[in-house]
Amino acid sequence: MNNIGIAIAAPGGYAVDDAALARGIARLEQQGCTVHNYYDASKKFQRFAGSDGGRLAQLDAAARDPDVQIVVALRGQYGLSRILPRIDFRAMADSGKLFVGYSDFTAFQMGLMQATGRKSFAGPMMCDDFIRDEPVEYTLNQFWDCLRGPTHFVRGEAAGNPQVDIEGRLWGGNLAMLNHLVGTPYFAKVDNGILFVEDVNEHPYRVERMVLQLLYAGALEGQRALVLGDFSGYRLAPTDNGYDFDAMLAYLREILPIPVLTGLPFGHVKHRCTLPFGGLAHLKSDDTGFDLTVTDYPTLSNPDR
Numbered sequence: 029m030n031n032i033g034i035a036i037a038a039p040g041g042y043a044v045d046d047a048a049l050a051r052g053i054a055r056l057e058q059q060g061c062t063v064h065n066y067y068d069a070s071k072k073f074q075r076f077a078g079s080d081g082g083r084l085a086q087l088d089a090a091a092r093d094p095d096v097q098i099v100v101a102l103r104g105q106y107g108l109s110r111i112l113p114r115i116d117f118r119a120m121a122d123s124g125k126l127f128v129g130y131s132d133f134t135a136f137q138m139g140l141m142q143a144t145g146r147k148s149f150a151g152p153m154m155c156d157d158f159i160r161d162e163p164v165e166y167t168l169n170q171f172w173d174c175l176r177g178p179t180h181f182v183r184g185e186a187a188g189n190p191q192v193d194i195e196g197r198l199w200g201g202n203l204a205m206l207n208h209l210v211g212t213p214y215f216a217k218v219d220n221g222i223l224f225v226e227d228v229n230e231h232p233y234r235v236e237r238m239v240l241q242l243l244y245a246g247a248l249e250g251q252r253a254l255v256l257g258d259f260s261g262y263r264l265a266p267t268d269n270g271y272d273f274d275a276m277l278a279y280l281r282e283i284l285p286i287p288v289l290t291g292l293p294f295g296h297v298k299h300r301c302t303l304p305f306g307g308l309a310h311l312k313s314d315d316t317g318f319d320l321t322v323t324d325y326p327t328l329s330n331p332d333r
Contacts, residue, residue, distance in 0.1 A: 031062070032328065034098045035090035035125075036154055038067040038077030040132045041105025043155050049102075052159030066090050067102050076107050084111045091123040097328055098175065103155040104131030104202075112139055112214055121146035124331040126175055129153050130226075131296065134201030137305045138209050141199065141216035147306030147325045147333075149174065150201050150224075150294065157300070164298045174302040177327030182301045184255070185317040186291025190281075196252040198309040198322055200224040207238045210245045219250050222309050226257030226295030232276035233268075235259055239280055253311060254280075254288045255320075258295025291317050 034056060043049045046069050053063045066086040071078045078086070090099045112135060120127070121144035127136065128149040137148045152158065152171050174180040199218045200206065203225040209215040227235065242248055256277075264272055281288045289311075293301045307325035311318060326333045 031060070032098065033062045033064060033093070033096040034100055035064040035093055035096040036067050036102055037086040037090040037099055038102035039083045039087055039111065039136065040077065040101065040107035041075060041103045042072040042077040043067070043069060043102060045159070048159040049154060052154055055163075056158065062095065064090070064093055064096055075105065077102060080110050080114075083107060084114050087115065087120070091120050091125055096125060097331065098126045098128060100158075101129030101133045101153045103153050104129065104133060106132055108132050108135040109208065115139060117143035117146075120144075124326075126326060126328070126331060128171070128302075130294075130300075131202050132205065134205035135209060135214065137201060138206070138216050139214040141218070141306055142214055145306075147304060149302055150305050151302035152300065160298075164300075166293075167298065167300045170300070170302040174304060175328050177325065177329070178323060180302070180304060180307070180322045180325075182293070182303070182320040182322075183317060184289070184291035184293060184320065186289070187316060189289045189291065189313045189318060190287040191313055192253055192287050192289070192318075193312045194222070194252045195308065195310050196220045196222040198222050198224065198303060198307050198320075199305055200255075201226070201305070203227040203235065203238050204230065206247075207241050210241065210247060215247070217247075218306075221251045222253050222255060222311055223248070223251050224255040224257060224292055224294065224303060226292075227259055228296035229261040230259060231262045231264075232259075232273045233271065235273075236276045236279065239284070243284065248284065248286060251286050253286055254284065255292050255311070256288065256290045257292040258297045260295070260297065289313060289318055292320075
């Protein structure tokens with residue numbers, strides 16, 4: 029990791045524990061990284077990591093910094109929607125930086141892809157992945173292995189998946205954010221895509237409704253497969269009367285025109301893979317899960333790809 033410059037930018041929420049963030053930065057520095065922190069805890073505003081202009085300035089500064097190779101989002105929460113029209117996506121793409129995040133950061137990744145075709149990374153954020161008292165080895169290994177490239181591998185474990193052996197462009201992210209962007213100038217239309225989605229605290233009927241919104245809006249046209257990550261944190265009620273995640277999944281598999289797979293280790297969980305948003309993916313499933321192999325994406329050694 030020697031001489032890798034990592035910038036921290038906070039386009040969404042602020043750090044809840046400033047001391048933990050400091051420990052996370054120190055840990056990266058001990059590993060040989062140079063950390064450029066553009067987040068200033070003293071400037072947080074309401075639920076945000078700063079004013080709209082201040083958060084935009086963090087992204088701009090990180091993209092302009094010549095000593096930075098990777099820009100990692102501080103955290104998700106909410107905030108990118110407010111600054112999407114003001115982001116200079118061409119400047120972001122031309123910077124050659126490797127942008128990494130998930131959750132609310134899906135809006136940035138979609139806007140970047142739509143405006144420029146630039147690929148990015150659905151992966152860890154400073155809070156909480158890099159600041160944990162006990163870092164999750166799988167999550168951090170996935171991050172570094174993916175960014176080093178040139179090929180990245182993810183294994184998903186799940187029974188009952190349909191048998192597929194397909195290739196397509198990998199894209200997606202947080203399901204609520206994708207729904208939020210449908211019909212806007214920031215929704216990237218990916219042909220021959222493999223769509224991955226995740227969310228948290230969303231009842232299965234809401235997940236179903238959001239997937240149906242993508243279907244009805246035409247966002248699933250030309251897609252090769254839908255791959256579900258983690259959808260935890262919801263609570264069922266007696267009035268659901270047997271309608272649970274498995275029932276919702278069975279319904280989606282019945283009506284969607286593409287195969288639906290489960291088992292992707294991605295979402296609001298500690299054990300999380302990193303996914304090249306826009307990379308060329310080969311997806312092959314078997315009785316126990318699937319293998320996802322991704323190529324053709326920018327890396328630390330070849331950031332302009």
